[in-house]
Amino acid sequence: MRKNLFFISVLFLFIGCGTTKMIQIDKPVVKTYTDLTDNQDNLFIKANDWMISMFKDASSVIQFTDKQEGVLIGKYLMSGILNTSTSRYGNVSADSRVYAKIDIRVKDNRARISIEPMDSWKYDSSGFTIYDYSEENFHQDMAKIMLSFENALKTDKIDF
Numbered sequence: 001m002r003k004n005l006f007f008i009s010v011l012f013l014f015i016g017c018g019t020t021k022m023i024q025i026d027k028p029v030v031k032t033y034t035d036l037t038d039n040q041d042n043l044f045i046k047a048n049d050w051m052i053s054m055f056k057d058a059s060s061v062i063q064f065t066d067k068q069e070g071v072l073i074g075k076y077l078m079s080g081i082l083n084t085s086t087s088r089y090g091n092v093s094a095d096s097r098v099y100a101k102i103d104i105r106v107k108d109n110r111a112r113i114s115i116e117p118m119d120s121w122k123y124d125s126s127g128f129t130i131y132d133y134s135e136e137n138f139h140q141d142m143a144k145i146m147l148s149f150e151n152a153l154k155t156d157k158i159d160f
Contacts, residue, residue: 028116031146036109036153040070043106043153047072050152059097070106075099075118078141098138113149115142
C-alpha cells in the first residue's frame, strides 16, 4: 500500500513539473501610429493620461517621463498575484506575477508603443502549478493594450 502511495505521489510530481514551461520573448512587440493629428505636447498628455488610467495596481508604475523628448516608460502588471501565508514552518509566498515594460515615444503626429515582458515567466495550462499565464494570453493582452492606447491617442482633447 505504501509503495502504491509513493508511486502515485511521484507520478503527480513528474506531471506537475513536466508541464511547467519557461517563456522568453526575445523582441518587444512594437506598434507605430503615424496618422495622428496632434502635436507632441498633446500626444504626451494623452499618453500620460492613458498610462495613469491603465496602471491601477500599486505595483504598476510609471518609471520615467521626459515631456521634452516625448518619452514615457513604465512597469505594468500583466497578470498574476503574490500570495503570502504563514504556516507553522514560517512565511510561504507564491508569486505568479507577470510584468511588462511599456515604452511610449511620441512626436508630432506620431506615436510608438513597445511592450516587452520583463524576464521570463513560467506557465502551465494543466493547472498543476500556480502559473496559468500563457504566451497566447500575453499576446491577447498586448493587442487589447495597444487598441486601448490607440483609442486614447485618437480621442479629442478636453477643452474647458
